[in-house]
Amino acid sequence: MMGGRERIMAAAEKLMGLRPYQEVAIAPLLAIAEVQPPTLYYHFKDKEGLFVEWAAQAFSGIGEKFRLRAGTSLTEGLTAFSTIFLLEVPFDIDQVLRDIPGLVRPESQEAVYNAYFQALYEPLCAILIEAMERNELPPEPIGPVADVFLAGLHQLRKKGAPGYEVTTAKWYAQRFVNGFGAA
Numbered sequence: 001m002m003g004g005r006e007r008i009m010a011a012a013e014k015l016m017g018l019r020p021y022q023e024v025a026i027a028p029l030l031a032i033a034e035v036q037p038p039t040l041y042y043h044f045k046d047k048e049g050l051f052v053e054w055a056a057q058a059f060s061g062i063g064e065k066f067r068l069r070a071g072t073s074l075t076e077g078l079t080a081f082s083t084i085f086l087l088e089v090p091f092d093i094d095q096v097l098r099d100i101p102g103l104v105r106p107e108s109q110e111a112v113y114n115a116y117f118q119a120l121y122e123p124l125c126a127i128l129i130e131a132m133e134r135n136e137l138p139p140e141p142i143g144p145v146a147d148v149f150l151a152g153l154h155q156l157r158k159k160g161a162p163g164y165e166v167t168t169a170k171w172y173a174q175r176f177v178n179g180f181g182a183a
Contacts, residue, residue: 004039012054017091021051021099052108055096056115062089063119067126074131075177078149081124082169085153093120094154121146137180149176 002010011032015024026047030037044050065084072080085093097116103109124146131137137145156172 004033004035005043007033007035008040008043008050009054009057012050013058013090016051016054017058017096020095021102024051048103048105048108051099051103052111055112058091058096059115059119063123066119066123072127074127074134074136074181075173077127077131078173078176079166079170081127082153082173083166085120086157086169087166094158120150124149136177145180148180152176 008029011029014032015029024047026037026040029050030040033039040047040050044053062084065088066081093116096112100109100112103112125142128137128142128145128149132139132142152172156168
């Protein structure tokens with residue numbers, strides 16, 4: 001049997017990250033969770049606290065998948081990363097990132113940015129650094145390379161039709177390697 005905290009988090013998974021944070025109302029969330037307002041405030045203090053906790057948990061879950069992909073060739077690593085990003089992330093990453101500036105507390109903004117960074121940037125940078133060590137990529141600052149790769153994935157996810165195929169991830173990874181790979 002789930003406790004109040006777990007029920008609230010399960011309800012948050014259904015409502016947060018799919019639409020703007022400001023549009024997620026507390027009353028429907030509490031109705032789905034079948035708890036009273038004091039339960040939310042006891043565990044999370046407020047809606048912002050719940051959002052931060054939800055985002056940290058959501059990013060942590062995908063971060064674990066990304067970390068499993070290190071140690072492969074550049075193309076294989078980027079294909080696996082792209083596949084997870086395009087096919088397995090159950091929430092709108094761009095929406096979460098757009099919601100961060102609307103959070104009132106700076107520590108809340110920082111916590112969500114940190115969760116994003118740890119889940120996506122760290123595993124991607126590990127793949128890119130390993131590729132540089134194997135001379136699959138020329139040595140250069142890793143941040144801009146990771147930014148370009150993620151920007152492309154964000155655009156593919158925005159413009160793509162529902163039901164991406166693995167071929168899209170392979171195509172993107174191969175084009176990236178062709179463009180940035182060591183000559």
